[in-house]
Amino acid sequence: MQSSSAVATKTVRARQPDGRLYYLGGQEECVLSAPCLPFVVYSSGKNNLGTGVGGVAQANGARRNPDELANQAASAHFIGGAASADPARPGGEFDDMLTWVALPQLYQRMKAARNLP
Structure with a gap:
């Protein structure tokens, strides 16, 4: 695989205090x-x-957790953020954990490991 031929398609967004989503x-x-x-x-x-x-x-024990429901069904677009037990918070109760690496960092690490030309 050449580093100029892949299209990375995953996203992670978080919520602002007013509930609007923005890209992390x-x-x-x-x-x-x-x-x-x-x-x-x-x-x-x-x-x-x-x-x-x-x-x-696992059963859904939350009263309101649409962001967790979205992550459970996600394959490309995820929602991250700080943990919260507050169902009134925009996005509801949340304890999902996410991490990622940007494409340039992945290429750099693969080149360093001699796994990418």
Whole structure:
């Protein structure tokens, strides 16, 4: 794979105090000239819904958690942010954990490991 041939398509957004979403990683349109994130590592956290270590679905114990519901269904567009047990917070209760690496950093690390020409 050449570093000029991949289009990274993942995004992570967070909420402003008024509830509006903004991009932490990536942007609205992911194209070769403006790639988004190559991957997002996501964990559903220990509370509310998700999938347990044994692969068993956990019940959704939250009263309101649309951001966690969005992450549970996501394959490309995720929502991150600080943990909160407040169902009235924009996005509701939240304990999901996400991390990512930007595409240039990934290429740099792969080149350093001699896994990318």
